[in-house]
Amino acid sequence: MARETTYGRHIIRSMKISGEWNARAFRGKVAVGIVHSGATEEAAILAAKAAIDASHAVQRAARGPDGFPTAVEVRAALAAISITDGQSAMLRAHLLAPESIMTATELATAGGYDSYVSANSQYGALGRKLAEELEWNPPAFNGVPTWTFALATGADGDSRADMEAMGYEQWRWKLRPEVAEALNN
Template identity: 35%
Template sequence: MAAFTTAEYMAALSRLQIAPHHLKMLQANYYAPGKTITATTMAKIMGYQNYNAANLHYGKLGRLIGQELHWIPLPKFAVNVLVDFDKPGQEWLWIMKPGVSEALEKLGLVGEEVPTIPEEINEAEPIFEGALKKVIVNAYERSNAARAKCLHHYGCKCVVCGAILSEIYGEIAQGFIHVHHTKQLSEVNAKYQVDPISDLRPVCPTCHAVIHLRKTPYSIEEVKQLMQAQKK
């Protein structure tokens, strides 16, 4: 296929009103080690049942971008507009094309912090109606790189209740999940470096809110026990 420039990818992405779940797929590929990912890992991150669904949805995005670039791919190779292929083992690798990764960077679609704040932690001080609400944001949960590594390991299934939001709300919620930092901010110092595997966990928004219903957050195990107690 023809080699497209960063500028061409930028123009195509700008013209295309990219769906949230397609953007999450691009971000998952971008933040994967070496910007390389398998369909199986992509499916895990997005909450799909298997790699076929990842192939289907990433391929659909490839076709849409291909149309913007006036490139018509063969059905099985639509994703080739976004990635190069390699197969050193049993699974094919999707290696993001440099032009795509550079376009995402220049368009501000990837970066050190995610554009939305998944968690706000209230300071222990009086709140008056009509007053501004002062909050502390857990920056470790806003790191795109840390979030991506966490989801690469755990997937986007809530570790508390087991919910996969796309199975409840459909396509609009594909790949959507909060990432919870298990260490309290009081336990870390300026030299602390987050470990995405041991320190972060994927949790649904409801469970995340319950975790922070008290000043000292509930642990994941405590919230699980609360749920189990209601089932007895």
């Protein structure tokens, strides 16, 4: 029976096969990378951890100047998180909207929600799951993260003052290009 070691968002499963220790990282049920072997269980696990760290370093180096994850990272993260039907409908509509721009009210309609408040809550919840999976922190206003920034940016500005001046229900969100690319592939 395989033993499990938690390493960040990964589980490393290790077991002895034919006198040699093997370890492999998993993200949920999905295997990540190759099987690493070692003379000891610790050596095999350390090799798997080093491979995870090296992969993360490559991903972080490929990020843009604002530090937002690449489309490849976003695609993997979207596959790893749970998305409700309403959240999925909002994402699809946002992707297909002209210039990928929609108001909070339009997103609510697309997701089947009665008001922009409900849509903001759901889109924000999805953004939070995505941001946490990506290990990325969105901008915070008054110490509170605006999770939707994991999915989109402000089409007319990115500050809380911009949101308040425009009015939250008419606030225009532009789907991040990395998210659009991830959804298209």
